Amino acid sequence: MKKNWIMRSAYLALAVLLITTVAVSGTFAKYTWSTGDMESSANVAKFAFAFGANMIDDANDTLTIDLFKTITDMDGNMDAEVVNDGKKNTMIAPGVKGAFSLNFTNYSEVAVAVSYAAELETSKVTIEDEEYAIPLEFRIGSGDWTSDIATLISDCNAAFVGFAGGNVGPNYADAKVEWRWAYQVVNVDGKVDPDVDAVDTAFGFGANAGVLAANLTINITVDQVD
């Protein structure tokens, strides 16, 4: 009981102390001096970056990416055997490939991390009750080809991208992803896999009945690094 009373008194005293300190500003001092208004200001660090030529420095900026912009044959030339406009291919078929770059430049005044998430959706064909997607494959650098773009794209993530003048590392992070639709698959016995051809052919025939397409959606997040 006595202890509670002491505790309460302590709290009250502290509160009174805080309030009093604010209210009484040196009026008990004999000598007194005031600096006058001391000004101090600080600029807010910029948050801006670019993906290729696509600058993001405003909350309303939007991002446009065309990952199928360039379609070529396996030698990197316009594939003359697939529909084209004389300069570039406009459709995909077995035997074409392409690539896209995720060129990130940090123009901020803080270090950032950039991460990617991708989802590939394609039309499907059904052969003997089994459904198949367009057999697009992806790889980064000289890595293995994979159809799992969702997992592969995370290899493009950059956990730390510095800023110009910050001396904490480069202010850019580049990644190049290749994709392809293999013309044919040769098995270990040296023979062309007929099942793969059958799936490819089903897509070619299927395109006569309606548009068959591949759509890639990507999510990009840029976070300031603490």
Next chain:
Amino acid sequence: MYNKNLIFRVAMFTLILCLATTSLISGTFARYTWSSGPVTAGSVKVARFDFTVKDQGNTEFTAEGTQINIFGEEDAQGNKLLQPGDSGNFQIVVVNTSEVTVEATIDARMVGKEGETDLPNLLFNIDGSEDYKPLDEMLTELNNSDTFKDIAFPEPDGSTTKSTTIYWKWIPADSDKLIPGNLVLRMEVDATISQVN
């Protein structure tokens, strides 16, 4: 003494708690962050694979097999009669309406309708000359030529056509004596259309 130390500790704790609470309420723990949201990063269409293979009478080849006219017109009884020295020709026409370039490979065989193996000595060529050759040789020459190579995809809503005429002739031979008089001869022709890489 004990009470003074306790009061001091309580005061410091209260001050720290006050400062921490203030920063949480005002949101000073926030960072810069931006998200693109789902961006359609690319959409591309599949090129069509479409074509027609037919004979000179526009009878189309089908995957199930088609009766085409090779040996000429039928008589009133629906028979086509052949005898040594007869000759004729037929056409194979490939029309490409795909969005890819294609090529055609032709295969053919002569069969007796009832499985007979003693068949007329029919020889073939693709140039209309008097230089006829066995069926297999003619097919090799045809498939190695540019006749059905690189049948380009056409302009939109158009088509690209390539064709060949195959000439045949029954060259009399001693083996003709073995041919059954009621032989019914059939020639089977297959066409395989493949996309060109």
